[in-house]
Amino acid sequence: MPPPTNPTPWLRTFALRPRRTARVAFPIHNASLRHNSSTNNPDALTKAPKADQKGPNMQQQEHVSEEAAQMAKIQGKEGPDMDAGTPVQEIMAEEKDVKKNAPKVVKEEMKQGHEGVEARTETAVSGGVGSGQKRGFSTIARRRMPELDAGGQGQLDVSMIPSKAQRAVYTQDALSTEESKPGHKFPLPTTTPTHKNERLEPILTQLTNLIMRDGKKSLAEKHVAALLSTLRTLPAPKYSETRPLLPGAPPASHLPLNPVLYLTLAVDSVAPLLKIRSQRGAAGGGVALQIPVPLGLRQRRRAAMTWILDAAGKKGTREGFAQRLAGEVVAVVEGRSGVWEKRQAAHRLGVVGRSNVMGVGRGRR
Amino acid sequence: MASSICLRCLRRSLQSIESSHRAAFSTSASFSAAAPPKKQGAPGGTGARPPAAGERKALRKRIVLSNTNALQVEGLEDFTGDKLVRHEPGTVTLDKFRGQVLGLDDETVDALRALESFKSTQAWSLFRRPATLIRAETAQLANQLANAEGDGKEVSRMVIYGSPGSSRGSGKSVMLLQAHAMAFLKDWLVVHFPEAQDLTNAHTAYQPVTTPTGTIYIQTHYTAKLLANIARANQKLLSGLQLSQQHRLPIPVQANISLSRFVELGAQDPDLAWPIWQALWLELTTPSQSESKDGLQRPPVLVTMDGVDQAMRSSAYLDSETNPIHAHDLALPRHFMNLLSGQTKLPNGGMVLAATCDSNRAAASTMDHCLARISAIQNNAQPPHWDPFVAKDAKVEAALKDVQALKLPGLSKTEARGVMEYYARSGMFRHTVTEGMVSEKWTLAGSGIIGELERATIRARF
Numbered sequence: 001m002p003p004p005t006n007p008t009p010w011l012r013t014f015a016l017r018p019r020r021t022a023r024v025a026f027p028i029h030n031a032s033l034r035h036n037s038s039t040n041n042p043d044a045l046t047k048a049p050k051a052d053q054k055g056p057n058m059q060q061q062e063h064v065s066e067e068a069a070q071m072a073k074i075q076g077k078e079g080p081d082m083d084a085g086t087p088v089q090e091i092m093a094e095e096k097d098v099k100k101n102a103p104k105v106v107k108e109e110m111k112q113g114h115e116g117v118e119a120r121t122e123t124a125v126s127g128g129v130g131s132g133q134k135r136g137f138s139t140i141a142r143r144r145m146p147e148l149d150a151g152g153q154g155q156l157d158v159s160m161i162p163s164k165a166q167r168a169v170y171t172q173d174a175l176s177t178e179e180s181k182p183g184h185k186f187p188l189p190t191t192t193p194t195h196k197n198e199r200l201e202p203i204l205t206q207l208t209n210l211i212m213r214d215g216k217k218s219l220a221e222k223h224v225a226a227l228l229s230t231l232r233t234l235p236a237p238k239y240s241e242t243r244p245l246l247p248g249a250p251p252a253s254h255l256p257l258n259p260v261l262y263l264t265l266a267v268d269s270v271a272p273l274l275k276i277r278s279q280r281g282a283a284g285g286g287v288a289l290q291i292p293v294p295l296g297l298r299q300r301r302r303a304a305m306t307w308i309l310d311a312a313g314k315k316g317t318r319e320g321f322a323q324r325l326a327g328e329v330v331a332v333v334e335g336r337s338g339v340w341e342k343r344q345a346a347h348r349l350g351v352v353g354r355s356n357v358m359g360v361g362r363g364r365r
Numbered sequence: 366m367a368s369s370i371c372l373r374c375l376r377r378s379l380q381s382i383e384s385s386h387r388a389a390f391s392t393s394a395s396f397s398a399a400a401p402p403k404k405q406g407a408p409g410g411t412g413a414r415p416p417a418a419g420e421r422k423a424l425r426k427r428i429v430l431s432n433t434n435a436l437q438v439e440g441l442e443d444f445t446g447d448k449l450v451r452h453e454p455g456t457v458t459l460d461k462f463r464g465q466v467l468g469l470d471d472e473t474v475d476a477l478r479a480l481e482s483f484k485s486t487q488a489w490s491l492f493r494r495p496a497t498l499i500r501a502e503t504a505q506l507a508n509q510l511a512n513a514e515g516d517g518k519e520v521s522r523m524v525i526y527g528s529p530g531s532s533r534g535s536g537k538s539v540m541l542l543q544a545h546a547m548a549f550l551k552d553w554l555v556v557h558f559p560e561a562q563d564l565t566n567a568h569t570a571y572q573p574v575t576t577p578t579g580t581i582y583i584q585t586h587y588t589a590k591l592l593a594n595i596a597r598a599n600q601k602l603l604s605g606l607q608l609s610q611q612h613r614l615p616i617p618v619q620a621n622i623s624l625s626r627f628v629e630l631g632a633q634d635p636d637l638a639w640p641i642w643q644a645l646w647l648e649l650t651t652p653s654q655s656e657s658k659d660g661l662q663r664p665p666v667l668v669t670m671d672g673v674d675q676a677m678r679s680s681a682y683l684d685s686e687t688n689p690i691h692a693h694d695l696a697l698p699r700h701f702m703n704l705l706s707g708q709t710k711l712p713n714g715g716m717v718l719a720a721t722c723d724s725n726r727a728a729a730s731t732m733d734h735c736l737a738r739i740s741a742i743q744n745n746a747q748p749p750h751w752d753p754f755v756a757k758d759a760k761v762e763a764a765l766k767d768v769q770a771l772k773l774p775g776l777s778k779t780e781a782r783g784v785m786e787y788y789a790r791s792g793m794f795r796h797t798v799t800e801g802m803v804s805e806k807w808t809l810a811g812s813g814i815i816g817e818l819e820r821a822t823i824r825a826r827f
Contacts, residue, residue, distance in 0.1 A: 186801075204825070221825075224825060225824060225825040228824075228825045229490075229491065229824070229825075232432065232434060232435075232491060232793070233429070233432045233434065233490060233491070234434075235433065235434070236434065256434035257434060257435075257436075257792040257793075257795070258795060318416060318420075318424075319424075320424075
């Protein structure tokens with residue numbers, strides 16, 4: 001095996017990695033400001049904005065075993081088994097440099113011949129069955145942490161307020177009216193989709209179709225257009241401390257100027273990660289087995305939108321449907337909405353049923 | 366011959382009609398009928414009380430002129446009076462601002478709001494403050510306004526229109542609004558009929574009045590409303606003018622009452638509205654005494670009507686023989702048509718403008734033909750012929766015999782760029798305004814129809 005380029009490959013074998021930063025500033029002002037930029041990549045919101053502006057764990061190299069497997073594949077050899085992790089000791093046995101630079105604790109462990117260091121897979125949810133080890137990390141536990149200690153209603157998180165420099169950059173980027181691309185006789189072709197069904201953001205199409213009743217799509221489109229203009233004119237929301245939005249949310253004052261982002265932020269923040277599938281007869285004795293199933297992006301958004309639409313429909317206010325819907329979207333962003341409880345409940349059920357996940361995987365049905 | 370109905374049964378059935386709480390026949394249900402029994406609350410409903418009468422309409426028609434989220438546009442110049450003065454013969458200073466957006470100051474905005482110049486379908490609610498694009502036709506209009514103030518007191522009488530079916534959102538109503546704004550800046554008196562439809566769709570009370578030329582129908586409530594608008598919008602100007610003649614009015618009026626107060630009298634009482642309207646117009650059409658400064662001074666008058674196609678055919682009102690009443694037999698539309706055709710002169714100068722409405726277009730084929738004909742003659746083209754198998758509306762033809770026609774085309778690309786830059790600087794349009802982008806949107810907007818341009822750029826792109 002050729003020597004890996006990573007100087008500290010032993011670090012890769014630990015499941016405990018730094019958590020993604022809570023809020024990466026400004027993912028929004030990316031180079032192309034076209035609304036459609038997210039069409040092909042609906043996850044764009046959660047990604048880092050610029051190539052030179054990386055989050056703390058975004059420059060990771062491949063896992064050492066993956067690298068070895070790829071290398072072996074190129075060379076036509078049989079690489080390591082990718083289903084199981086590679087113990088540190090195994091790597092250190094082969095790599096002299098690594099062994100030399102390893103921390104003292106690891107060296108001592110090696111000497112004692114202790115076999116405690118067991119490789120884990122990256123995901124915290126799937127690990128820890130039957131090994132009797134302590135769980136080092138749980139995404140759900142972390143997510144609920146800020147709620148539990150939400151005693152002090154102080155000021156907003158510093159990261160929510162844009163710095164002066166950020167403001168300047170954002171304004172410059174978003175509002176420049178100068179010609180781009182000098183040196184070309186004609187502007188370069190844009191990669192916007194040309195098919196009529198793809199000209200809108202996927203979230204708008206999905207919302208329109210969810211609002212539509214009796215096949216009256218133009219009426220649904222009217223509602224969505226009214227929703228977006230209402231979001232434009234309502235006062236900027238105040239972020240809640242207890243309900244963190246997606247990492248990388250822009251400063252609240254910028255949301256009304258980008259209503260599609262406003263809506264996307266609300267929907268994606270409150271979208272559940274999983275749903276419960278009831279497998280009849282799997283638990284034995286006629287009891288349905290509650291199996292948490294991860295959801296795809298569209299499914300997650302669908303669940304969130306349905307909740308938001310339900311909540312808006314139940315409002316007893318006098319305004320039109322679009323105004324009520326806009327009010328609910330603002331409530332979600334401000335953390336006032338009851339939709340957050342629904343998300344929490346869905347996740348709690350997922351936690352309760354998480355031991356059922358592996359049971360199905362073994363083909364017990 | 367024995368009757369087929371037993372008399373006793375007939376009487377009983379008549380009795381039941383008379384004693385019923387509801388009138389036997391009435392077109393005005395809300396006046397005659399008793400209130401319907403109250404519902405006990407819909408099962409499973411939210412329990413909120415139903416909206417009051419007119420509440421939802423008020424919400425729908427609400428005019429919002431500001432959006433605090435929108436960015437303040439730096440370097441936005443105001444539409445001021447000094448831009449309306451003669452620059453060179455044939456042009457005004459405003460000509461230099463073609464393709465730019467100019468803001469409206471607060472005083473003008475208040476007056477425009479009082480006149481109901483703003484419409485809820487226009488995108489005023491998205492920007493920090495009202496501002497309007499100066500297009501080539503605006504500069505042309507400003508020039509005509511300047512002509513009306515000159516020595517000749519040349520009164521332009523013009524119909525602003527677009528080709529039927531394809532000119533929706535081309536800026537006809539905003540053109541009227543710009544005319545109002547310019548007239549305010551020049552201290553003209555402005556009278557505006559916001560919707561001709563409101564006058565002709567039989568939603569407001571009417572009553573016949575016999576005149577030497579035949580029966581006409583006055584609409585007292587509408588007149589009172591119109592007088593209220595005039596009083597509010599022209600408050601400053603009217604309070605400086607006084608009644609100068611003796612009028613035959615139902616109530617005694619102080620001889621030197623200010624016109625503002627006089628108009629308000631009519632606005633308060635619908636029964637007084639029509640005589641006061643007539644007296645007001647007698648005052649306004651009295652020539653100023655230009656030789657002496659202390660003599661009578663009367664301002665130029667701008668009279669406008671939006672959606673004029675609704676007033677160019679039979680109205681929905683019926684006369685005593687249940688024949689439809691022609692819109693020109695209603696007193697207020699007739700008054701406007703007399704001004705438009707030039708039958709009533711404006712000796713102090715002024716302008717008469719009418720705009721058609723394409724989103725709720727009435728079938729007024731005579732008007733369409735007349736406008737097409739005028740337009741062809743203006744452009745030295747062959748005028749179209751009237752279909753001899755269709756009846757021509759003589760009243761409409763007479764009204765449009767001697768008017769100008771202004772067919773509003775789409776914006777030029779320079780103008781489109783100007784307005785798109787304003788959108789971008791307001792933070793509503795989130796793209797870089799490039800040549801390609803302007804061309805794309807201009808084309809999507811049907812060669813620069815400004816309403817469509819607005820939809821393509823700042824509304825959701827459905």
